[in-house]
Amino acid sequence: MKNCEYQQIDPRALSVSPASAPQSPAETTAQRSRRKWEVFPGRNRFFCDGRIILASQSGVLPLTLGLIVVTCGLFFAFDCPFLVEHLTAFIPVIAAVLFVFVVISLLRTSFTDPGILPRATPDEAADIEKQIDTSGSSTYRPPPRTKEILINQQVVKLKYCFTCKMFRPPRTSHCSLCDNCVERFDHHCPWVGNCVGKRNYRFFYSFIISLSFLTSFIFGCVITHITLRSQAGKSLVQAVQESPARYPFIPMLNFYTIALVICFFSIWSILGLSGFHTYLVASNLTTNEDIKGSWSSKRGAEESGNPHSYNSIITNCCATLCGPMPPSLIDRRGVLPPDEAISAASASEIELPLFTAKNDAHMNKGSLKLDITEQLGDKKERKVLTARSLLSHRVTLSDCCRYRTSCLSWPVGE
């Protein structure tokens, strides 16, 4: 008791958030009308009042953008004047068009909602729980919940997502980095700083295809440039060394060899990735399914065990790339109804005092221990938090509500 100052707080007073009571009604309504993105449970960041969505870590997106811009900048500055003079003026035009296409596709991939599924409402979750056979819920490891359904006469297992509290639709996967279930989950791309899923796969595909064209084009142009210079009587090395864009102290290093080197190394990976994704598009697979081998026919009888494939390459391509654009299921810019806003606000503001009110008698030792079993997907993490750590971690009521059953046992010990 001496090291933690706790006060008895009446739990009934907690239903009205303390911040709102003394303020004027106009202020409270302004405070209350919040948009849904502000209370979004996943790990995403939002900009422009919910219009732009990004993953929590932008990964190496700045690096990707930087590499593209720097390479193209060097190309336009040092190669284009020479090539326009000696070849044709279309070269910078084509490069500019490709560059714009690449950057727009990249930004669309990064800033678009990949197909995030909103989490189940409490009523929905309760309904699903009722339908599942519970077998002695006091065990620490409840059996993994799966449901088998028939898709196009093939048996497919649907797994239960403990975070989102629902059975995942087919081809949906939970991204642990973003903490969201994403429809038609392909992979989480650090280069792009976002998950790639149903809604932004076509942007991702056009990004890598156009980037392949851009890098090949720049690579070809730079090679042509060096060749043309060396044809004017000098050797290749001399041509590079005597170029006006030479960096003074390091031989052979000038600005267009930098572009050349970047293109050379990126071409292999980009072309390889494009080829791989072209194969995936043609067979209507996702990277996730391909890596896990979900549809690899072990029986050997059928050619394609993939129930989602249309069994025609053209139809698969058209369906994946030119199909209708599904809408965003998370209503980012919708306004929260006032009662939900209040419950969200008060949930985040009801903190440690609620626990202290319950265990006031044992506060003297300052040794409240909270045994929490957190279910993260199929893993279970058992945390034992002491009172001091609770204060520092600011465990909120909403956090605890997310934990699985049989948590919040109060082994108040020494």
Place this chain on the structure above:
Amino acid sequence: MRQQAAVAAKVFIQRDYTNGTVCQFQTKFPSELETRLDKQQFEETVRTLNNLYAEAEKLGSQSYIEGCLACLTAYTVFLCMETHYEKVLKKITKYIQEQNDKIYAPRGLLLTDPIERGLRVIEVTIFEDRSLTR
């Protein structure tokens, strides 16, 4: 009529995946609605909704043209134009509202638009009977 009726129960009609990932809902009539609603009407509603969603996701010439046009303009056309899917979703919202007004509200039921639940379920809220007889 305007006073808040108490919610007795909620029924969730789940998705039907037998034809793949296309948005379709199960037409099985839930037992909780047996006392309130006619099975035919319920099936009719769900079947119309399924048809509307199928129309939204149809792979036809219109969707291909829209997709190719979008690709050529580097997907900037989506910033100005409403997609075909969104147009059908508006039609669906109107249809659900109309069904609620005509059929479900008089019986103390309320259909929630699936888009508000992430296209996962059709939520049917059952209100308590006694508040309607006032």
